[in-house]
Amino acid sequence: MSNEFDLTAWLKKTTETVNHSLDQLLPFEDVKPTTLHKAMRYSVFAGGKRVRPAILLASVDACGGNPESALPLACAVECIHTYSLIHDDLPAMDNDDFRRGRPTNHKVFGEGLAILAGDGLLTEAFALAAHWKAVTRYNHKDVMAELAYQAGSLQMVGGQAIDLESEGKAITREELKYIHERKTSALLCLSTRLGGMAADCTEEQLKALTDFGYKVGLAFQIIDDILDVTQSTEKLGKTAGKDVQEQKATYPALVGLEKSKQLAAELTKEAFDSLHIFNGKAVILEALAEKLLNRDH
Ligand code: GRG
Numbered sequence: 001m002s003n004e005f006d007l008t009a010w011l012k013k014t015t016e017t018v019n020h021s022l023d024q025l026l027p028f029e030d031v032k033p034t035t036l037h038k039a040m041r042y043s044v045f046a047g048g049k050r051v052r053p054a055i056l057l058a059s060v061d062a063c064g065g066n067p068e069s070a071l072p073l074a075c076a077v078e079c080i081h082t083y084s085l086i087h088d089d090l091p092a093m094d095n096d097d098f099r100r101g102r103p104t105n106h107k108v109f110g111e112g113l114a115i116l117a118g119d120g121l122l123t124e125a126f127a128l129a130a131h132w133k134a135v136t137r138y139n140h141k142d143v144m145a146e147l148a149y150q151a152g153s154l155q156m157v158g159g160q161a162i163d164l165e166s167e168g169k170a171i172t173r174e175e176l177k178y179i180h181e182r183k184t185s186a187l188l189c190l191s192t193r194l195g196g197m198a199a200d201c202t203e204e205q206l207k208a209l210t211d212f213g214y215k216v217g218l219a220f221q222i223i224d225d226i227l228d229v230t231q232s233t234e235k236l237g238k239t240a241g242k243d244v245q246e247q248k249a250t251y252p253a254l255v256g257l258e259k260s261k262q263l264a265a266e267l268t269k270e271a272f273d274s275l276h277i278f279n280g281k282a283v284i285l286e287a288l289a290e291k292l293l294n295r296d297h
Contacts, residue, residue: 007287011054018053019045021071022078025128039109039117040124043082046100047237051292052077052187055216056195058284059209062275065199072131073143073194079128080151081187083121084160086114093164094242101237122151135200146193155186171249177218179249184224185217192285208277215271216289222264223295225250226257235297268293 022044027037053074060070089096089104090111096104106114129143149155159182166175192213196206225243229252233240243250251260271289275282 005283005287007284007291010284010287011050014054014057015050017071018050018057018074018078022075025072025075025131026079026124035109035113036116036120039105039113040120042108043086043100043105043117044079044121046102048078048082048085048100050078051220051288052081052191055188055213055285055288056191056198058282058288059192059195060199061284062209062278062282063196063199063201063205064281065195065201069133070195070198072128073198074191076125076128076147077187077191077194079121079125080147080156080190083118083125084151084156084187086118086121088160090114093160094246096239096242098233098239099237125151132198135198137200137202138197143194143197146190146197150186150190150193155182159183159186166249168247169249173254176249176251176254180218180221181214184221185214188217188220189213204277208274211274212271212282212285212289215267215274216292219264219267219271219289220292222251222260222267223293225252226260226264227295227297228252229257231297237297264293 026041026044029038029041031037056074056077057067057070060067085099086105088094089099090106097107098104104114105117109117125147126144129147130140132140132143134140151157153161159179162175163179163183166179189210190213192209193206196209201209227236228240228243228250231240242248243253251263255263268289272286275285278285
């Protein structure tokens with residue numbers, strides 16, 4: 001599962017480009033209400049890995065599209081992801097003090113503003129997506145519907161709701177999969193699918209990208225669960241050991257560390273297999289899947 005592609009260089013360039021676009025497209029800190037815009041920017045520019053924009057732009061590349069035209073969509077997905085982290089860290093949810101290597105949004109700005117910063121970023125995501133230029137097969141309605149579906153109550157928000165209700169309860173592997181599919185895979189599917197749409201992909205390509213996003217998303221969450229018990233807070237940039245502390249159902253808790261690693265590797269292999277229709281042109285997606293499987297933070 002390896003290729004010659006220089007992923008490190010590509011990721012560096014892509015992250016810089018996405019950060020520059022986010023900086024240009026989000027309301028500036030000196031725009032009223034200034035505290036709200038400061039709070040939104042505080043979390044967006046706190047040093048996230050930009051995994052979702054990278055997957056989106058790699059999906060554009062696999063379909064032979066123009067990555068520049070997809071930047072508003074890459075920024076939209078990152079805004080939705082950042083909003084979900086801000087809200088997830090709130091006392092009413094995961095109650096966390098540390099994220100992306102710095103104090104969480106509500107610790108700095110207070111709970112009310114943190115809620116509003118999340119709301120602002122979620123809404124801004126749709127405004128960013130409106131900047132995208134439609135292509136032959138897909139229009140703004142397709143993109144907006146996709147954003148709303150994957151981020152909404154049937155997917156990400158729904159996964160968070162069930163996760164919240166499951167706290168402290170013994171849940172089955174099936175239920176855990178249901179949560180992971182929604183909390184994590186949904187935004188990775190959103191990323192691959194929007195990348196495909198921006199590149200005017202075929203139905204067959206969209207299906208392959210959906211399978212890839214789904215499988216990589218599940219593997220990503222299993223690795224996230226593993227890192228929570230094997231890495232330090234400093235390394236992760238967020239509080240380590242939180243899952244055990246909160247008695248959260250995770251793959252390591254349900255099936256053990258070794259079996260969890262094996263499952264993540266199997267899912268990554270299946271994700272690779274779903275890319276066969278690209279005939280070797282999905283090199284960046286392949287390299288990303290491998291990197292995400294072997295990551296240490
Ligand atoms: C609050 C509506 C709402 C949803 C929250 C995304 C989420 C659902 C909760 C965050 C906690 C969590 C375990 C989410 C699963 C996805 C995940 C592993 C997020 C962390 O993503 P990274 O590692 O983070 O890409 P960075 O900071 O690098 O962007």
